Amino acid sequence: xxxxxxxxxxxxxxxxxxxxxxxxxxxxxxxxxxxxxxxxxxxxxxxxxxxxxxxxxxxxxxxxxxxxxxxxxxxxxxxxxxxxxxxxxxxxxxxxxxxxxxxxxxxxxxxxxxxxxxxxxxxxxxxxxxxxxxxxxxxxxxxxxxxxxxxxxxxxxxxxxxxxxxxxxxxxxxxxxxxxxxxxxxxxxxxxxxxx
Numbered sequence: 001x002x003x004x005x006x007x008x009x010x011x012x013x014x015x016x017x018x019x020x021x022x023x024x025x026x027x028x029x030x031x032x033x034x035x036x037x038x039x040x041x042x043x044x045x046x047x048x049x050x051x052x053x054x055x056x057x058x059x060x061x062x063x064x065x066x067x068x069x070x071x072x073x074x075x076x077x078x079x080x081x082x083x084x085x086x087x088x089x090x091x092x093x094x095x096x097x098x099x100x101x102x103x104x105x106x107x108x109x110x111x112x113x114x115x116x117x118x119x120x121x122x123x124x125x126x127x128x129x130x131x132x133x134x135x136x137x138x139x140x141x142x143x144x145x146x147x148x149x150x151x152x153x154x155x156x157x158x159x160x161x162x163x164x165x166x167x168x169x170x171x172x173x174x175x176x177x178x179x180x181x182x183x184x185x186x187x188x189x190x191x192x193x194x195x196x
Contacts, residue, residue: 017042019058023079024048025141048079052086061087061094065147068096068103070171072149072164081145084152093153100157103167105175108146118143 018036022045023029029045036043046054061083067075074096087094120143149164162170
């Protein structure tokens, strides 16, 4: 967001508004909205659950991500999947801004979906003062969402804009084919070390 402030903060040629989801439970969206507002950009913060209700008034969705997988799918902050689904329903393009170092040669492993995500503590979601409630409720707080590539319109990286279908070409330029299967590579390396 500091790059956005530097680029657009002083511009007044176009009148536009940025709508920011609060990104609960971490509320990182509040910080981003404050930075944009300080840069002179009209900004509105909404609850994550309100994304579907407001997205019809939006002309593009711009998101960041934790990881871009080989097929163009994302490992993104929890809540991004629902925003991308709402955008697809209303035919609003979803644009992902991420540097190339976030591009990974791996895919979501159907045999080990738990390795994709990490579950973080529920302390930001619920107040622990009601211990009676916690003994009766299973609390799951995943840190990431899987966002399939068919929900993404465009990737903007440090080398330009790319369609999700073009990511295979970029991966072939950045990674050696032996690097595509990182799990097996690690197992083979350990076996080689044990043999010597």
